Amino acid sequence: MRQRLAELRGPAAPVPLDARALAALAANPGCHRRALLDGAGVDKGALARALGAPAAFGQSQFAFVRGHSFEARVKADGGAELIRLLHERLADGTPVPGPDDVDVPDLSAAGPEGRTARTALALREATAAGRWALLDHPLLALTVGGTPAYLEPDAVVVHPDGGWTVVEIKSFAMIDGAADSAKVGAAARQAAVYVLALEGVAEHAAEHAAVRHRALLVCPRNFSNVPAAALVDVRKQLSTTRRQLARLTQVADLAAALPEGTTFDLCLADDGRTATRPEKELAAAVDAVAAAYAPECLAACELAFHCRARAREADAVQALGRAVRSELGSLTTVESVLAAARGEAGDPGDPTVAALRRAQALRAEALAGAACR
Incomplete structure (x- = not known):
């Protein structure tokens, strides 16, 4: 499988999966396109630019600095405020x-393998000590499609009873005790990825070590820089993430179904020189993999603008x-929906068609009444 995925990617180094990418996969489990491209380690940002449909991602410099300042405040005094929350x-x-x-504990070590090993050791030692412990930016490993993905949560707290809690520190505001539901959902999906990785560590830790399925979300209170917190249940997101990662092991089936010669390599050899692969050829390769576009993809996937256009x-x-x-059930195009509503197509016995025609009749009645006034 690795050889086939490497052929699809080309000679470029694979883009490693992180928690955001895994959370985005879990948010859209039906998208074969993202599953295959992420599984092959394709640089989707570069691919989107080559297709003429780039997507702008990332924080502004102001938001980046503000986020770091807020995280430093939350973790000040040896994490006392965070533990208090x-x-x-x-x-x-x-x-x-x-x-x-x-x-x-000090988590410094050489390389990602060293840092993950040091994190696992610190978790075991803290659990055995039976005290509160704050692991600041630990590094966890999660096997995805046969290769390790390295994940770095904001923090993990070890409880005196051996429980482990993932901490997500975000810069969006919590106003009157509530935050934007879409942003909270994204944070919960990301926390679920960390919980899944922690569960692998807990299997080899002390018997009383247990990963808690409620993550601590810390945000600024109202419009200040004062931290507020809430426990977020991530069990649903955890279940979805498990299913999606299990599905990633079948990426080889998606790759095998592609037409012969399909590649996502942006470059081609031209008389010994490197030339850019034609946009039409790249678009054909991307479109050969089924996508499951939704407007939510615009905030989570580099290829969203291309998929939206298609x-x-x-x-x-x-x-x-x-x-x-x-x-809308079996009605898959906007024109078929409008035709069904107008009574020009569709089975009248279909509940969806009947509801559309009823809605059309009510609209016509409302417009006629407005015209009379």
């Missing part, structure tokens, strides 16, 4: 831990959103 949300009746009650060209209803697509 977690303890406050647990409300388990135990004494509030002070700065001297929290251990902060969905619009095909008049596909998924361009209107997953909720709309799921409601």
